[in-house]
Amino acid sequence: MRNILLKDAPQTRAISPTLATRRTSLIWLALAALTIAFLPAPASVAAPTDRHIHLEASRFAYAPAVIAVSPGDRVTIEFKAADVVHGLYLDGYSLNLTAEPGQTARLTFVADRPGTFRFRCSVTCGPLHPFMIGKLSVGPNWLLYRAIGLSLLSVIAGLLLIKRPAPRDTL
Amino acid sequence: MTAKSAERAARLLVIGLVAGLALAVFAGRWVVETRHGASLLHARIAEAGGWTPGDLSATVGKPLHLRLTSDDVMHGFAVGQTDWPAVDVLPGKATDVTLTFDRPGTYTFYCTRWCGLNHWRMRGTIEVRGPVEDRLQTAAELATTTPPSYVTLGLDIDAPHLAAVIPARKPSAARAANLGVTMPAAYLTRDDYRAHSPAKIWQSLRTEMPGKWTDAEVWDLVAFVWQSNTSPEALAEGKALYASNCAACHGETGAGDGVMAAALGQQSHAETGGDTKAPVAFTDATSMLGASPALLQGKIIRGGMGTGMPYWGPIFTEAQTWALVDYLWTFQFETEYAP
Amino acid sequence: MRYDLTRLPLLKPLLRSRWPQLLFQIMALGGFVFAILAGLVGTPVGNHNFSIVFVWIAWWALLMLIAVPLFGRGWCSICPIPVPGEWLQRGAVLKPSGRGPSAGSGRGLSWGRRWPNRLRNLWLQNGAFALVALFSAVVLTQPRVTGIMLAAFLFIAVGTSLIFERRAFCRYLCPVGGFIGLYSQLAPVEVRVKDPALCVTHTPKTCYLGSDDGYGCPWQVFPGRLMKNTYCGMCGECLRTCPYDNVTVNLRPFGADLQHPTGRRLDEAFKAFILLGSVLAYSAVMLGPWGALKSAAYAVGTAAWLGYALTFLILIFGLLPGLFWIAVRAGRVFARSNTPTRQTFIAFAYALIPLGLAAWIAFSLAFVFANLSYLWPALSDPFGWGWNLFGTASMAWTPYLTRVIPALQTLALLGGLMWASATAHQIAGEQSPSVGHASGLSQSLPVILFCLLVTLALLGLLVG
Numbered sequence: 001m002r003n004i005l006l007k008d009a010p011q012t013r014a015i016s017p018t019l020a021t022r023r024t025s026l027i028w029l030a031l032a033a034l035t036i037a038f039l040p041a042p043a044s045v046a047a048p049t050d051r052h053i054h055l056e057a058s059r060f061a062y063a064p065a066v067i068a069v070s071p072g073d074r075v076t077i078e079f080k081a082a083d084v085v086h087g088l089y090l091d092g093y094s095l096n097l098t099a100e101p102g103q104t105a106r107l108t109f110v111a112d113r114p115g116t117f118r119f120r121c122s123v124t125c126g127p128l129h130p131f132m133i134g135k136l137s138v139g140p141n142w143l144l145y146r147a148i149g150l151s152l153l154s155v156i157a158g159l160l161l162i163k164r165p166a167p168r169d170t171l
Numbered sequence: 172m173t174a175k176s177a178e179r180a181a182r183l184l185v186i187g188l189v190a191g192l193a194l195a196v197f198a199g200r201w202v203v204e205t206r207h208g209a210s211l212l213h214a215r216i217a218e219a220g221g222w223t224p225g226d227l228s229a230t231v232g233k234p235l236h237l238r239l240t241s242d243d244v245m246h247g248f249a250v251g252q253t254d255w256p257a258v259d260v261l262p263g264k265a266t267d268v269t270l271t272f273d274r275p276g277t278y279t280f281y282c283t284r285w286c287g288l289n290h291w292r293m294r295g296t297i298e299v300r301g302p303v304e305d306r307l308q309t310a311a312e313l314a315t316t317t318p319p320s321y322v323t324l325g326l327d328i329d330a331p332h333l334a335a336v337i338p339a340r341k342p343s344a345a346r347a348a349n350l351g352v353t354m355p356a357a358y359l360t361r362d363d364y365r366a367h368s369p370a371k372i373w374q375s376l377r378t379e380m381p382g383k384w385t386d387a388e389v390w391d392l393v394a395f396v397w398q399s400n401t402s403p404e405a406l407a408e409g410k411a412l413y414a415s416n417c418a419a420c421h422g423e424t425g426a427g428d429g430v431m432a433a434a435l436g437q438q439s440h441a442e443t444g445g446d447t448k449a450p451v452a453f454t455d456a457t458s459m460l461g462a463s464p465a466l467l468q469g470k471i472i473r474g475g476m477g478t479g480m481p482y483w484g485p486i487f488t489e490a491q492t493w494a495l496v497d498y499l500w501t502f503q504f505e506t507e508y509a510p
Numbered sequence: 511m512r513y514d515l516t517r518l519p520l521l522k523p524l525l526r527s528r529w530p531q532l533l534f535q536i537m538a539l540g541g542f543v544f545a546i547l548a549g550l551v552g553t554p555v556g557n558h559n560f561s562i563v564f565v566w567i568a569w570w571a572l573l574m575l576i577a578v579p580l581f582g583r584g585w586c587s588i589c590p591i592p593v594p595g596e597w598l599q600r601g602a603v604l605k606p607s608g609r610g611p612s613a614g615s616g617r618g619l620s621w622g623r624r625w626p627n628r629l630r631n632l633w634l635q636n637g638a639f640a641l642v643a644l645f646s647a648v649v650l651t652q653p654r655v656t657g658i659m660l661a662a663f664l665f666i667a668v669g670t671s672l673i674f675e676r677r678a679f680c681r682y683l684c685p686v687g688g689f690i691g692l693y694s695q696l697a698p699v700e701v702r703v704k705d706p707a708l709c710v711t712h713t714p715k716t717c718y719l720g721s722d723d724g725y726g727c728p729w730q731v732f733p734g735r736l737m738k739n740t741y742c743g744m745c746g747e748c749l750r751t752c753p754y755d756n757v758t759v760n761l762r763p764f765g766a767d768l769q770h771p772t773g774r775r776l777d778e779a780f781k782a783f784i785l786l787g788s789v790l791a792y793s794a795v796m797l798g799p800w801g802a803l804k805s806a807a808y809a810v811g812t813a814a815w816l817g818y819a820l821t822f823l824i825l826i827f828g829l830l831p832g833l834f835w836i837a838v839r840a841g842r843v844f845a846r847s848n849t850p851t852r853q854t855f856i857a858f859a860y861a862l863i864p865l866g867l868a869a870w871i872a873f874s875l876a877f878v879f880a881n882l883s884y885l886w887p888a889l890s891d892p893f894g895w896g897w898n899l900f901g902t903a904s905m906a907w908t909p910y911l912t913r914v915i916p917a918l919q920t921l922a923l924l925g926g927l928m929w930a931s932a933t934a935h936q937i938a939g940e941q942s943p944s945v946g947h948a949s950g951l952s953q954s955l956p957v958i959l960f961c962l963l964v965t966l967a968l969l970g971l972l973v974g
Binding site for chain 2: 532536537539540543544547553554555557558559597602603604605607887891893894895896897903904
């Protein structure tokens with residue numbers, strides 16, 4: 001990166017950040033980023049309930065593919081396979097179920113870990129098996145919200161990090 | 172090392188490693204096959220060819236080594252009318268199975284994991300040859316040479332079988348036991364139970380029993396007849412057979428609403444050789460109570476002639492078929508042998 | 511800011527000797543041929559076939575997560591695909607035989623034609639990549655298709671070497687090389703001359719024409735004027751042929767090549783759009799919960815697939831460049847710039863390079879770690895025939911690092927966005943140097959907004 005310090009020349013009408021302002025801005029930015037990244041999310045207002053989810057697996061999708069529950073819910077999954085033997089592996093909870101057509105598998109667990117988790121098929125069921133994916137949301141997706149906030153900060157950080165060369169015709 | 176010898180060494184290395192690797196693959200396959208004596212038996216869903224090869228042969232007393240692999244989804248392997256346990260056949264992996272037959276005949280091997288609508292069509296045969304002098308009838312042959320009950324009884328298993336009267340509530344064998352009735356011995360025999368539909372038994376009991384018993388209580392007695400002709404073990408076996416073979420079409424609750432039921436109706440006449448029907452609901456009292464166990468056994472053994480109902484004759488032993496029939500009545504009757 | 515890596519004790523002899531590179535190339539070639547065989551005769555079940563597992567999971571992971579970000583075109587220096595053709599072309603596996611005036615170009619079998627001028631660009635590679643991407647659902651899951659495709663690459667590469675001079679396949683045809691080259695501009699290593707003035711006075715130009723010690727640059731690059739990594743395959747020939755030891759490998763800051771305002775081209779700009787569009791499409795189709803999309807992408811030849819293919823092509827060749835063009839125009843209006851739109855469009859497209867690499871890293875993290883455990887059974891039973899060479903054939907599948915991957919993906923995407931914003935801002939400064947800081951900012955803002963929207967879309971698809 002070119003190491004040209006910008007001096008406050010009277011010819012320049014540009015308002016360029018000096019080294020000191022840039023440093024303080026970056027510090028503020030870092031603090032804001034840490035806050036957004038690590039501030040604890042507000043606890044869920046919804047009281048934990050019992051949920052029954054009928055999940056049907058076919059080649060190569062789950063129905064429903066997107067499931068939402070609240071943190072603390074007692075979730076019972078009734079897992080049905082519609083055509084061949086399928087599996088269900090839930091990221092984050094490391095749960096694993098297998099179902100064959102005609103034999104529904106059942107599993108109950110407490111959704112104590114908040115976040116958004118993918119679930120995948122764990123029994124090879126054909127060519128697209130590695131892409132047989134669904135999504136379980138336990139509470140709001142705080143990681144996504146933090147990421148959105150941090151994206152805005154990233155843009156600002158990117159703008160601050162680049163040291164603009166002085167305008168050519170003024171040097 | 173001169174440039175020339177270095178070049179030569181490099182060329183040798185290239186040919187050696189690359190060609191050698193390729194040769195090693197085929198050499199390895201040849202070694203495994205000749206030493207192991209087994210070639211791969213490929214399983215594919217029926218629409219993609221089923222078992223390849225579909226016909227095997229063996230000799231009595233000589234172990235038949237099979238190496239099973241699936242080319243698409245999870246399958247299973249078992250040999251009908253034997254008590255060898257089923258093995259899972261996994262996609263991309265190999266499972267070794269050794270079969271030693273002690274009787275000659277034609278055995279049917281079949282898939283034991285639902286792999287699509289035509290799962291039940293995924294079958295093959297093993298021709299087992301043996302010394303002619305010692306030839307005993309195989310279980311499969313015995314089953315065919317001794318005619319099944321519906322044949323002996325002269326039943327038309329395709330005729331409608333509707334019960335004229337059905338119970339208001341689900342009959343319970345336990346309630347019947349508490350009635351303190353002495354059942355006429357004839358009703359409790361196995362042959363009598365198998366030959367008559369519950370509706371028929373109810374009719375005869377109704378006429379024979381004194382009027383102080385209500386219709387519902389007579390139905391309870393019918394349930395008791397059934398229960399006394401089965402056992403907890405048979406019901407448990409029937410339940411397991413139902414779950415792995417029937418529930419996918421007939422439904423886990425017997426209501427004819429299994430996951431395959433909808434797709435059944437979409438099969439063409441050309442595919443099945445007949446007009447498919449929706450799977451029967453075992454929860455429907457009118458048709459179930461009008462069917463005798465022998466009729467049910469016949470349907471299971473013979474199959475549905477193109478309706479989509481498989482024929483289980485070469486697969487289930489006679490004991491297994493009766494266990495399954497006994498279990499089907501749990502959709503109509505309550506029992507303390509609850510499986 | 512450059513650090514000459516050949517100052518490190520062992521590095522220069524290792525780079526100058528042909529044996530280390532040859533050994534890597536032979537291993538890669540062996541693995542490549544093995545993968546072709548596995549694809550053609552092994553089990554049709556993709557996740558238990560060496561070809562699918564070791565090409566699309568292992569090699570892809572190494573490429574996207576390590577080789578490209580850290581070594582730029584480092585993979586190209588050991589890639590097995592052009593190697594058999596090159597040996598035939600040169601008539602030798604190691605150094606030139608040293609006989610005759612054209613020792614540098616070898617005494618091999620090639621017709622030695624010049625690559626046609628009209629095709630001296632990235633457009634064939636852009637097309638090839640788009641073509642492979644259209645069939646990716648089938649390629650990534652069917653061993654036969656992967657095997658045939660890899661064999662086709664090998665034959666085409668050999669054929670190209672027998673007709674044309676040097677590494678024409680690598681430079682103008684290879685779909686992988688197209689994007690490795692673009693992203694290599696970000697890498698922290700480069701091959702450059704130490705003193706360009708020396709090259710001006712050196713007439714024989716052995717680095718390009720070859721000598722007894724080595725071959726002229728197979729990548730058709732003149733090392734004396736090499737400014738960017740894009741077309742240098744890091745093969746090391748110039749290191750071996752320069753009589754003044756003027757060529758070296760430098761360690762440098764990430765993204766140094768983005769600082770060069772010269773040599774920016776439309777075909778490279780479109781490569782950036784194709785890659786960005788592909789990662790968006792792949793994230794939705796392969797990692798999303800929408801089964802209908804996956805089935806459409808797989809059912810090649812059906813109406814659904816045609817719909818998918820058309821949408822994909824419109825996205826990469828139409829929608830993304832179109833939106834970007836609007837952003838560039840808006841920026842020009844804000845900055846009251848007089849620079850031609852085409853030039854500004856091409857220049858700003860280079861801000862998408864760090865964005866694209868970050869996006870591919872984020873995508874690959876999820877895909878690779880969820881399926882990495884397939885490697886162990888595939889090592890022991892590469893063909894799915896029931897072998898167990900290393901005892902790991904029955905190891906069950908289990909996804910790795912599932913709790914950490916979303917955070918890692920987020921970090922990658924945020925890093926890419928930060929870098930893209932900085933690059934866009936810097937490019938604005940180059941495009942309109944007479945404009946003040948605030949106007950330069952406003953010129954880059956629409957482009958930065960584009961980058962932000964793409965990042966949000968990827969976050970939504972991968973982490974949402």
